[in-house]
Every structure is written in structure tokens, then in C-alpha cells.
Amino acid sequence: DIQMTQSPSSLSASVGDTVTVTCQASQDIGSYLNWYQQKPGKPPKLLIYDASNDASILETGVSSRFSGGGSGTGFTFTISSLQPEDIATYYCLQYDNLPYTFGQGTKVEIK
Amino acid sequence: QAQLVESGGGVVQPGRSLRLSCAASGFTFSNYVMHWVRQAPGKGLEWVAVIASDGSYKYNADSVKGRFTISRDNSKKTLYLQMNSLRADDTGMYYCARESDSPDVWGQGTTVTVSS
Numbered sequence: 001d002i003q004m005t006q007s008p009s010s011l012s013a014s015v016g017d018t019v020t021v022t023c024q025a026s027q028d029i030g031s032y033l034n035w036y037q038q039k040p041g042k043p044p045k046l047l048i049y050d051a052s053n054d055a056s057i058l059e060t061g062v063s064s065r066f067s068g069g070g071s072g073t074g075f076t077f078t079i080s081s082l083q084p085e086d087i088a089t090y091y092c093l094q095y096d097n098l099p100y101t102f103g104q105g106t107k108v109e110i111k
Numbered sequence: 112q113a114q115l116v117e118s119g120g121g122v123v124q125p126g127r128s129l130r131l132s133c134a135a136s137g138f139t140f141s142n143y144v145m146h147w148v149r150q151a152p153g154k155g156l157e158w159v160a161v162i163a164s165d166g167s168y169k170y171n172a173d174s175v176k177g178r179f180t181i182s183r184d185n186s187k188k189t190l191y192l193q194m195n196s197l198r199a200d201d202t203g204m205y206y207c208a209r210e211s212d213s214p215d216v217w218g219q220g221t222t223v224t225v226s227s
Binding site: 001032034036038042043044045046049050055091093095098099100101102103104105 | 146148155156157158161170172173206212213214215217218219220
């Protein structure tokens with residue numbers, strides 16, 4: 001199975017800051033990686049697909065402040081100009097090989 | 112728009128069975144691969160199972176292999192998860208998700224509690 005190592009597990013930043021989360025895959029997964037946002041009591045919401053594509057073109061309500069990058073084994077997820085509504089837990093998911101595997105999650109809080 | 116609604120969760124004793132359902136609407140269900148994903152209380156997301164659009168291929172996570180069976184009825188636009196020999200560590204929220212190249216649309220989830 002492909003292991004996804006996500007860091008940090010939590011972070012605290014100020015409104016307006018830029019925050020970055022990373023995911024490291026245990027083997028090459030190309031660009032088969034998504035980023036999701038999950039708020040308490042809600043299902044995950046797709047933000048970034050295929051590592052760097054903005055899901056806002058697929059559905060409404062996804063801010064363009066979210067971006068993703070990377071390929072192979074190293075990936076990043078960035079929130080530019082952090083807003084209070086961005087408080088959530090963020091997960092990466094690899095879908096290159098079954099079983100699909102998630103990162104451990106990053107809880108984002110406002111300082 | 113595409114919508115998924117899970118049902119069938121509840122409180123069940125260890126060793127018993129439960130069947131979850133996921134009703135789809137707003138898209139052509141029979142064209143899509145479907146998944147189950149779960150989340151233990153306060154924990155991260157865990158992928159559980161996948162089924163091909165026509166039901167011809169299924170794959171389970173090792174943690175549920177031999178106990179859980181994914182299935183679908185395209186005429187009823189419904190996905191199922193038959194869960195047998197339930198254990199305490201199966202407790203959590205269970206989500207169904209549609210795959211459009213990757214999991215994109217998710218249901219609101221149904222809660223399963225395994226406790227004596």
C-alpha cells in the first residue's frame with residue numbers, strides 16, 4: 001500500500017497569512033492526488049484534483065485562494081490570505097493505486 | 112446537481128451485521144465508480160471499498176476484507192455496504208462517494224456505533 005505522510009498535523013496562523021501543507025507519497029503517484037477540506041460534522045469537500053487543478057471550475061463555493069502543486073512523491077497545498085471560514089481539517093488522497101490512502105490530516109486554526 | 116444520501120446506520124452489538132445504503136440522484140449512477148470511506152470519531156479518513164460502474168470489479172481495504180461487501184443496484188441508483196462480524200473499531204461515520212476520475216461528490220454520511 002502507498003503511505004501518505006502529511007505535515008504538519010496542525011497549524012495556527014493569522015488572518016491574511018499564507019499557509020502550506022505538504023504530503024509525501026511512499027512511491028511515485030504521478031499527479032493522482034486530491035486535496036479535501038473537512039469542517040466539523042460535514043463530509044469532505046474537494047478543493048484540488050490531479051494535484052494542481054482548482055475544483056472551483058467544477059463546483060461553486062470553492063475559493064480560488066486554494067492551490068496545489070507537485071508531482072511524483074512530493075505535493076503541496078497552499079491557502080493564500082487565510083480567512084476565518086478556512087478553519088477546517090485538510091486531507092490529501094492518493095488515487096494512483098488501490099487501496100486509495102489518505103494523509104493523516106492537517107487541522108488549521110486561526111491565531 | 113449530484114447528490115448522495117446514506118442511510119442504514121445505527122447502534123449494533125459486536126459480531127452483528129448492518130447494511131448501509133447510499134441513494135444517488137442528479138447524475139447517471141450507472142456510469143460511475145463508487146466508494147465507501149469511513150471516519151472513526153475524532154480520527155482521519157479511511158478508504159473502505161470501491162465498486163466498478165457495472166459491479167464487475169470490487170476491492171476492499173484489508174481492515175474489512177472478508178467482513179464487508181460492497182454492491183450496487185443500478186436500476187435503483189443505490190450503493191450498498193453489507194457489514195458483517197462488526198467490531199468496536201468499525202465505529203464511525205460512513206460516507207459514500209462518487210468517482211469522476213477521483214472521489215468528487217460525497218454524501219453527508221451515516222453513523223455506525225458498535226457497542227455492547
